[in-house]
Amino acid sequence: MHGGYDVSKVDPATAVEMEFVDRDGSKRTVLAPEGASVLDVAHANDIELEGACEGSLACSTCHVYVDEDTYGKLDEPTDDENDMLDLAFALKENSRLGCQVVADRKTTEKMEITLPQATRNMAVDGYVAKPH
Amino acid sequence: MLSRLRISGRGGSGRLWRAFSTVGSKSTGHPASVCVVGAGPAGFYTAESLLRMANGRFNLKLSIVERLAVPFGLVRFGVAPDHPEVKYVENVFQGLLENPSVDFFGNVAVGRDVTVPELMQMYDAVVLACGAESNRDLGLPSEHLQNIFSARDFVGWYNAHPDFTNLPVDLSRITDAVVIGNGNVALDVARILMRNYEELAKTDISNHALSTLKRSMIRRVHVVGRRGLAQAAWTAKEVREILHAVSSVAPIVADENDLNVSSVDEQELQSNRSRRRCVHIMKDAYSKGRASEELAGRKELVFHFRRAPVEFLPDDHGNVMRADFLRTVLEGDAGRQRVVGLDDGDRLKLPAQLVVKSVGYKSVPLDGVPFDPKGSTVPNDRGKVAGEERLFVSGWLKRGPSGIIATNKWDAEETSSMAISHLSKVRDTSGTGLLGNVRLSELLRKRSVKAVALSGWNLIDAEERKRGSEQDRPRSKISSTEALLKHAASAEILPTAEENSEL
Ligand SMILES: Cc1cc2nc3c(=O)[nH]c(=O)nc-3n(C[C@H](O)[C@H](O)[C@H](O)COP(=O)(O)OP(=O)(O)OC[C@H]3O[C@@H](n4cnc5c(N)ncnc54)[C@H](O)[C@@H]3O)c2cc1C
Numbered sequence: 001m002h003g004g005y006d007v008s009k010v011d012p013a014t015a016v017e018m019e020f021v022d023r024d025g026s027k028r029t030v031l032a033p034e035g036a037s038v039l040d041v042a043h044a045n046d047i048e049l050e051g052a053c054e055g056s057l058a059c060s061t062c063h064v065y066v067d068e069d070t071y072g073k074l075d076e077p078t079d080d081e082n083d084m085l086d087l088a089f090a091l092k093e094n095s096r097l098g099c100q101v102v103a104d105r106k107t108t109e110k111m112e113i114t115l116p117q118a119t120r121n122m123a124v125d126g127y128v129a130k131p132h
Numbered sequence: 133m134l135s136r137l138r139i140s141g142r143g144g145s146g147r148l149w150r151a152f153s154t155v156g157s158k159s160t161g162h163p164a165s166v167c168v169v170g171a172g173p174a175g176f177y178t179a180e181s182l183l184r185m186a187n188g189r190f191n192l193k194l195s196i197v198e199r200l201a202v203p204f205g206l207v208r209f210g211v212a213p214d215h216p217e218v219k220y221v222e223n224v225f226q227g228l229l230e231n232p233s234v235d236f237f238g239n240v241a242v243g244r245d246v247t248v249p250e251l252m253q254m255y256d257a258v259v260l261a262c263g264a265e266s267n268r269d270l271g272l273p274s275e276h277l278q279n280i281f282s283a284r285d286f287v288g289w290y291n292a293h294p295d296f297t298n299l300p301v302d303l304s305r306i307t308d309a310v311v312i313g314n315g316n317v318a319l320d321v322a323r324i325l326m327r328n329y330e331e332l333a334k335t336d337i338s339n340h341a342l343s344t345l346k347r348s349m350i351r352r353v354h355v356v357g358r359r360g361l362a363q364a365a366w367t368a369k370e371v372r373e374i375l376h377a378v379s380s381v382a383p384i385v386a387d388e389n390d391l392n393v394s395s396v397d398e399q400e401l402q403s404n405r406s407r408r409r410c411v412h413i414m415k416d417a418y419s420k421g422r423a424s425e426e427l428a429g430r431k432e433l434v435f436h437f438r439r440a441p442v443e444f445l446p447d448d449h450g451n452v453m454r455a456d457f458l459r460t461v462l463e464g465d466a467g468r469q470r471v472v473g474l475d476d477g478d479r480l481k482l483p484a485q486l487v488v489k490s491v492g493y494k495s496v497p498l499d500g501v502p503f504d505p506k507g508s509t510v511p512n513d514r515g516k517v518a519g520e521e522r523l524f525v526s527g528w529l530k531r532g533p534s535g536i537i538a539t540n541k542w543d544a545e546e547t548s549s550m551a552i553s554h555l556s557k558v559r560d561t562s563g564t565g566l567l568g569n570v571r572l573s574e575l576l577r578k579r580s581v582k583a584v585a586l587s588g589w590n591l592i593d594a595e596e597r598k599r600g601s602e603q604d605r606p607r608s609k610i611s612s613t614e615a616l617l618k619h620a621a622s623a624e625i626l627p628t629a630e631e632n633s634e635l
Contacts, residue, residue: 052224052538056217058369061538083369086406089542 005033007044016103020047021114034105038064038098038113049115055099057081062098063088067112071096074107090116152227155183161190164555165568167251169242170261171198172205173537174527176225177544178259178551183233185552193566194234195255199241200294201584201616202592203229205263207537208609209293212320213335214327216606221537229586235569235627237576238584239617242498245581246572249500252522254575255568256558257551259524260501260510260517264493264533270312274444275489277452279306283317283490290324290345292338292609294616301341302451303348306485310455312441313490314357314364319374321488322353326431328380336600336607354386354482356436358460358471361390361411362397364437365534368409374433375417382430383417390437391415399466438462439480440473444487455484493533507532515547516554524551569627585627588620595619 007030015031018041022028032041039062042049050061057080066074071094077085081100088095101108166182168175179194186192202208204222211218229236242248242262251258267282269275279302281289288296309325311318324332329346337345357364375383385391393401393411401408414435439457447453457480462469495510497503502518504511509532510525517523526547527540535543576583584592592610600607610616 050224050541052221053217054220054223056220058215058217059221059538060536061541079372080369082409083367083372086368086409087536087538089538091405 005036005040005044007031014105016105016108017110018103018108019110019112020045021112022047023115023117032103034103036103038062038096038101038103041103042098047115049098051099057084057097057099060084060088060097063091063095063116064098064101065092065094065114065116066096066101067114068094070108070111074101088116152180152224153230155180155187155228155231161186161188161192162555163191163193163566164256165193165195165254165566166257166259166551166555167195167197167255167568167572168259168261168526169197169248169251170205170263170527170529171196171200171203171225171236171238172261172263172527173207173221173225173540174261174263174529174544175205175259176228177541178261178524178526178548179228179234180224181541181544181548182259182551183228183231185548186555190552190555191566192233193569195237195569195572196229196234197237197240197242197246197251197572199239199244199262201239201613201620202589203236203238209288209291210317211291211537212324213291213337214323214331216335218537229589236584236586236589237572238589238620239613240576240581240583245579246575247500248498248523250575251572252520254571255522257522257524257554259526259547259551260498260529261526262495262498262529264495264508264528266494266496266508267489268492268494270441270489270491272441272443274446275441277444277446277450277487279451279485280444280487280489283311283313283321283488284493286321286488287317290337290341292341292611294611294613297338297340297611301344301486303344303350303486305349307349307351308354308483309350309352309486309488310354310356310482310484311488311490312356312455313492314355314359314366314437315490316366316370318355318488318490319366319370321490322355322433323374323378323381325350325353325486326381326433327378333603334605336605336609338609338611340611350431350486352432352434354434354436354484356439356441356455356457356482358438358440359469360393360397360437360462361414361435362393362401362407363462363469364407364410366410367406368413371410371413375413380431381433382427383433384435385414385418386434386436388418390435391418394462396462396464396466396469400469403467436480440471442473442479444484451485452487453483453485455482455487456480457482493528495529495533514550515543516550522554522558524554573627582617582621584617584620591622592616592619 010031010033018032019029030045039051052061053059267284285296289299311322438460440460442458443456444452445454459474459478460471463472464470494508511518512525515524524547526544596607
């Protein structure tokens with residue numbers, strides 16, 4: 001399931017609920033069709049998650065944190081996903097690639113996805129952060 | 133990985149194109165113009181974050197100035213041709229080029245066609261993102277023999293970088309090659325030297341490299357590192373690929389002891405997930421062993437660790453024929469281990485008719501811009517150039533030549549927030565408005581510089597894809613600036629004041 005989908009056509013009866021926590025802490029709940037990846041869901045809902053390699057496991061720009069409860073229910077990351085997670089910015093125990101986590105009523109219902117903090121606007125707000 | 137190669141166009145679905153082609157393009161807010169120098173990942177990610185942060189507050193007009201006739205920096209000229217999926221990020225960058233708030237000025241070298249102080253007069257802010265245009269040397273008198281190349285030149289040659297089209301690479305009488313260095317670039321070079329011709333012929337590798345590699349007689353590639361396995365800077369995907377996924381490669385370790393890590397190494401690995409996994413992948417590959425029938429007939433990839441080059445020896449024609457190495461040991465505490473060379477008579481003499489030195493890139497100074505030759509970076513505070521009001525730096529020129537494409541994204545966020553905070557301060561006092569691009573166009577016209585605008589690049593792009601599709605390749609790159617300019621010529625149109633006012 002690649003290239004997003006039409007949000008208006010998602011059937012609420014079979015959809016999976018996902019909550020996105022944006023970089024500024026704001027939350028948004030969206031409905032995802034089963035089979036859509038977190039990256040697809042983000043793009044379909046204008047949530048800013050890059051995914052530069054378009055889900056081909058060649059970059060780490062769709063890196064997200066998954067709530068611990070859901071994390072435990074997901075299949076372990078494959079070697080290929082781990083290779084890219086090695087390179088992700090601000091890696092944590094509950095890090096996953098958005099392109100590899102797929103909406104599934106059994107595992108991801110009500111999952112909470114947190115986007116990693118960039119250093120965005122920190123200098124503007126007078127806050128000094130050292131990202132590297 | 134080749135199975136994922138998509139043969140049409142740039143590859144990928146391009147769905148990000150839309151998102152980036154409109155970011156920050158609301159023409160509201162205080163007018164300001166910013167010049168980004170360098171069209172590599174750092175330049176594009178800085179442009180993207182500037183537009184995003186400016187949204188609503190500033191009506192930002194960006195110029196991206198690039199020395200070469202074509203954009204994308206090391207994504208086009210560094211990333212290996214057999215890794216097409218890595219290049220999908222070009223779709224993100226193309227989206228930015230198509231953004232109405234962005235103007236592309238290709239074939240304009242800052243320092244040659246226009247100076248940094250001139251740009252600083254024309255724009256409200258200037259961001260330098262020129263990458264690393266040079267390379268480190270080994271410091272050995274014999275390292276400049278024929279058929280010894282820096283990885284930067286060699287990679288540029290196989291990726292059709294106009295500067296290296298005529299690199300005199302001869303592979304026709306060669307059986308043994310040596311690659312010095314233990315990073316991903318070294319593995320890229322080794323892999324390209326060893327891949328079957330049929331596989332390479334499906335990629336966007338330069339046409340001259342493809343025909344040279346077709347005649348290659350290479351049987352063995354040695355990859356040699358000064359440090360140990362635990363310190364190797366390569367990453368898991370590339371290690372796994374060369375060990376397991378290239379059908380023409382039989383991996384070998386010269387000395388089994390090299391696979392042992394010391395207790396100090398062990399301490400270092402604890403805090404480095406990536407290196408820990410790489411050591412594991414290597415050890416695993418060798419402990420399992422591989423049936424010799426499976427590897428028969430393949431080219432040998434031989435890893436050597438803790439070996440420092442001391443001398444290269446020429447044949448009667450001045451071509452390199454042997455590379456000699458001394459043993460090294462690592463001394464010191466975890467995280468601070470130093471390489472110490474041992475002259476204990478244990479000299480490794482490798483036959484080598486081709487040597488590629490992959491020991492690091494390095495940036496070059498720009499006139500009128502402070503430079504730290506030691507780190508080969510522009511001294512800066514979170515991206516703001518020390519002692520300069522409206523000058524910023526991003527990417528490899530800011531932090532040194534390391535990290536992946538995505539690293540430049542986080543780096544750019546930091547630089548952009550400093551630049552936006554500068555624009556906020558000066559918004560009522562100076563402000564060149566939206567005119568930066570027009571002023572630059574006028575200056576370039578006066579100086580008869582043949583700049584390549586977006587429309588010119590799009591013509592080049594289409595031509596390369598067309599030629600590629602005829603050969604079942606994603607593209608066939610045009611490799612000289614002259615030819616690139618010829619294809620762009622019918623489209624050269626630089627921004628004018630009238631166009632600006634239509635925004
Ligand atoms: C061989 C190689 C392979 C790599 N492979 C990968 C990979 O597979 N995956 C990955 O994630 N990362 C890879 N990287 C790393 C990645 O390419 C870099 O992190 C990234 O390109 C750095 O971005 P940059 O914009 O700072 O520099 P660059 O990409 O070098 O861009 C700088 C641009 O500035 C231009 N320029 C220079 N001087 C001037 C001037 N005076 N005036 C105008 N323009 C100028 C240059 O022509 C260039 O286009 C690789 C790097 C190398 C060297």
